[in-house]
Amino acid sequence: MSLPGGAWDGGPAVGDLGEFGLIARIRERIPPAPAASGVVLGPGDDAALLEVPPGWDLVLTCDIQIEDRHFRRRWMSPREAGARAAAVNLSDVAAMGGVPTAALVSLGLPPALPIAAVDAMCEGIVSELGRHGATLAGGNISASDAIILDVTVAGRVERGRALRRSGARPGDTVLVTGHPGRAAAALATLDAAGDLWERLAASGPAPAPAPELRERFRRHLAAPSPRVAVGRFLAENAVASAAIDQSDGLTGDLAHIAEESGVRILLGRSFLPIDPELAALGPLVGVDPLDWVLGASDDYEMIFTAPAGKVDLALALGTALGIAVTPIGAVVAGPPGVDVLDADGAPIAAREGWDHLGRGRAPEGPPRDGRN
Amino acid sequence: MSLPGGAWDGGPAVGDLGEFGLIARIRERIPPAPAASGVVLGPGDDAALLEVPPGWDLVLTCDIQIEDRHFRRRWMSPREAGARAAAVNLSDVAAMGGVPTAALVSLGLPPALPIAAVDAMCEGIVSELGRHGATLAGGNISASDAIILDVTVAGRVERGRALRRSGARPGDTVLVTGHPGRAAAALATLDAAGDLWERLAASGPAPAPAPELRERFRRHLAAPSPRVAVGRFLAENAVASAAIDQSDGLTGDLAHIAEESGVRILLGRSFLPIDPELAALGPLVGVDPLDWVLGASDDYEMIFTAPAGKVDLALALGTALGIAVTPIGAVVAGPPGVDVLDADGAPIAAREGWDHLGRGRAPEGPPRDGRN
Numbered sequence: 001m002s003l004p005g006g007a008w009d010g011g012p013a014v015g016d017l018g019e020f021g022l023i024a025r026i027r028e029r030i031p032p033a034p035a036a037s038g039v040v041l042g043p044g045d046d047a048a049l050l051e052v053p054p055g056w057d058l059v060l061t062c063d064i065q066i067e068d069r070h071f072r073r074r075w076m077s078p079r080e081a082g083a084r085a086a087a088v089n090l091s092d093v094a095a096m097g098g099v100p101t102a103a104l105v106s107l108g109l110p111p112a113l114p115i116a117a118v119d120a121m122c123e124g125i126v127s128e129l130g131r132h133g134a135t136l137a138g139g140n141i142s143a144s145d146a147i148i149l150d151v152t153v154a155g156r157v158e159r160g161r162a163l164r165r166s167g168a169r170p171g172d173t174v175l176v177t178g179h180p181g182r183a184a185a186a187l188a189t190l191d192a193a194g195d196l197w198e199r200l201a202a203s204g205p206a207p208a209p210a211p212e213l214r215e216r217f218r219r220h221l222a223a224p225s226p227r228v229a230v231g232r233f234l235a236e237n238a239v240a241s242a243a244i245d246q247s248d249g250l251t252g253d254l255a256h257i258a259e260e261s262g263v264r265i266l267l268g269r270s271f272l273p274i275d276p277e278l279a280a281l282g283p284l285v286g287v288d289p290l291d292w293v294l295g296a297s298d299d300y301e302m303i304f305t306a307p308a309g310k311v312d313l314a315l316a317l318g319t320a321l322g323i324a325v326t327p328i329g330a331v332v333a334g335p336p337g338v339d340v341l342d343a344d345g346a347p348i349a350a351r352e353g354w355d356h357l358g359r360g361r362a363p364e365g366p367p368r369d370g371r372n
Numbered sequence: 373m374s375l376p377g378g379a380w381d382g383g384p385a386v387g388d389l390g391e392f393g394l395i396a397r398i399r400e401r402i403p404p405a406p407a408a409s410g411v412v413l414g415p416g417d418d419a420a421l422l423e424v425p426p427g428w429d430l431v432l433t434c435d436i437q438i439e440d441r442h443f444r445r446r447w448m449s450p451r452e453a454g455a456r457a458a459a460v461n462l463s464d465v466a467a468m469g470g471v472p473t474a475a476l477v478s479l480g481l482p483p484a485l486p487i488a489a490v491d492a493m494c495e496g497i498v499s500e501l502g503r504h505g506a507t508l509a510g511g512n513i514s515a516s517d518a519i520i521l522d523v524t525v526a527g528r529v530e531r532g533r534a535l536r537r538s539g540a541r542p543g544d545t546v547l548v549t550g551h552p553g554r555a556a557a558a559l560a561t562l563d564a565a566g567d568l569w570e571r572l573a574a575s576g577p578a579p580a581p582a583p584e585l586r587e588r589f590r591r592h593l594a595a596p597s598p599r600v601a602v603g604r605f606l607a608e609n610a611v612a613s614a615a616i617d618q619s620d621g622l623t624g625d626l627a628h629i630a631e632e633s634g635v636r637i638l639l640g641r642s643f644l645p646i647d648p649e650l651a652a653l654g655p656l657v658g659v660d661p662l663d664w665v666l667g668a669s670d671d672y673e674m675i676f677t678a679p680a681g682k683v684d685l686a687l688a689l690g691t692a693l694g695i696a697v698t699p700i701g702a703v704v705a706g707p708p709g710v711d712v713l714d715a716d717g718a719p720i721a722a723r724e725g726w727d728h729l730g731r732g733r734a735p736e737g738p739p740r741d742g743r744n
Contacts, residue, residue: 044632045538047467048431059420069514144438165418
């Protein structure tokens with residue numbers, strides 16, 4: 001399949017350039033830090049320096065991407081790998097309601113990796129950060145067998161406004177942006193032959209030709225959009241009582257909110273937003289689309305709870321940003337956990353979130369990360 | 373050789389516990405954050421929250437440690453691996469003159485790794501951070517083939533007081549703490565038979581029995597002491613015009629100061645502090661001890677420059693802290709670079725710093741990191 005954003009092969013390798021040559025090359029490609037980022041000192045010293053304005057707290061998160069664990073060269077371009085490594089961290093800052101400002105990256109690079117691929121990875125990191133007002137402020141490079149991109153993103157949030165996992169209360173409504181499950185469906189179909197996409201184009205709601213359909217699915221996995229604007233709206237307007245970004249899967253991530261808030265969460269099966277293309281694809285590959293929607297899938301959508309008086313504002317946000325925002329359930333008192341209920345109110349067993357260290361995972365299993 | 377701090381083998385493995393079980397286990401082992409760390413929200417959410425007091429800037433750095441690139445299980449205990457991963461980052465905060473406050477860690481763990489080894493690694497991280505007033509505020513865990521510890525350390529420094537690489541000026545004195553080269557010597561002798569240590573005990577200045585000598589050398593590599601107190605003294609008293617921590621090697625690191633400051637640095641061969649044990653060991657293994665002192669070695673000593681009026685204060689610092697502080701050279705005008713001069717003023721060719729991506733490195737070559 002064609003991967004926009006550069007190739008993994010060809011040209012001189014990073015081992016020929018050497019570490020400090022490579023660092024100098026990367027530094028040249030970083031645009032000046034935007035003033036609003038608060039970066040006082042960027043790359044080129046022992047550490048970066050950032051200004052955090054009075055009245056704001058620093059938001060800090062890190063998440064690692066390892067080749068063949070979290071992505072494969074076969075289905076992700078170097079530029080996408082870089083952008084995605086930034087995006088999954090920007091998503092965590094978004095889930096706190098923060099403004100992303102600066103990032104560091106630890107790069108592990110096989111010495112035989114082409115310099116052009118590293119250029120493209122760094123362009124991906126820098127451009128994804130830049131889309132959200134943040135800048136690359138430092139990092140380090142090591143040789144390694146597999147490609148490693150470990151990005152730390154810093155941001156800021158008004159003191160007391162951060163969206164925590166622990167604030168959900170009985171009576172709150174549970175909402176989600178976008179269409180969770182797309183990434184899982186994309187992963188499940190990465191090796192699918194062209195005829196699957198032709199059958200989907202024929203049977204499904206999508207008007208696109210087969211190659212475009214296939215590429216659209218691949219990008220659900222390879223190019224997530226962190227919901228930074230959503231997080232900022234929720235924080236600035238005190239809309240959300242709790243929030244988390246969807247990186248383990250809808251029920252798995254909601255289980256974290258349930259645990260940290262000490263509440264039970266009920267999801268209505270009929271309320272769940274199911275992407276029409278997923279609904280059409282499921283039967284073609286023998287999968288219940290609901291498994292994708294509820295189970296392990298890292299779409300980096302925003303999952304949040306809102307008190308009754310704020311739900312209208314949350315829905316208006318979706319309209320304003322052109323993003324689907326769907327009420328999918330309710331917070332109730334009870335032992336921490338998540339139940340999915342069918343139309344009759346009968347519980348469908350809640351699925352567990354992805355366990356990244358579990359030994360039972362399939363070799364091609366969905367690459368997921370967990371936070372502590 | 374005996375490795376204090378736990379074993380790499382035995383007992384249940386992390387793959388049996390699972391990711392979230394492991395995260396819960398680690399969280400239980402983190403003591404409450406000290407109030408001075410400014411940690412508003414620690415592990416358990418999408419990101420950590422830190423307060424940075426008005427008038428201070430945030431210091432932020434990250435550095436990755438990869439098994440068999442930066443350490444080997446054969447010569448480092450799990451506890452030491454954790455402590456060292458924290459220490460190399462604390463060292464970067466020290467080199468900025470900062471107060472370390474909080475850390476995140478990305479852990480890459482082979483599923484077969486014993487839980488006890490992860491416990492010990494985390495104890496190492498937490499205790500090393502705690503020694504310097506900092507706390508573990510978050511992170512993430514992934515499965516990986518090799519053990520990966522990528523630590524991000526945050527700290528704070530009074531605005532305008534940070535020690536940068538770019539401030540060295542002609543006329544400044546170059547100083548270094550401790551005895552650079554010990555880590556390189558330790559690495560070179562890790563596989564040495566017991567008789568080497570007996571010969572060193574017989575010929576050298578050390579009174580210790582051979583096994584203790586051997587262990588002392590191993591710890592030069594496995595258990596560096598970040599110079600946090602030194603960095604704070606230099607920043608608070610405006611002693612240093614420039615600083616860097618010694619992670620690539622004395623000449624390699626000074627080359628960074630020379631480049632960023634636009635100056636030339638002259639080192640006097642006879643001024644260099646040579647550990648008497650290194651001086652005795654060199655001839656026994658056919659190495660010029662000067663190669664260890666000047667070349668690639670990550671001892672995490674502090675290298676800094678001070679204007680003439682501040683040198684006495686820098687030397688008093690050493691006395692106060694019980695750490696050797698040695699003037700080793702001078703900053704002059706000239707093209708950026710480092711020259712080592714013998715007693716007659718004749719230049720000995722400056723050695724390059726370690727290039728971590730260079731293909732020519734020996735398989736057992738010193739594991740080094742570079743910063744950008």
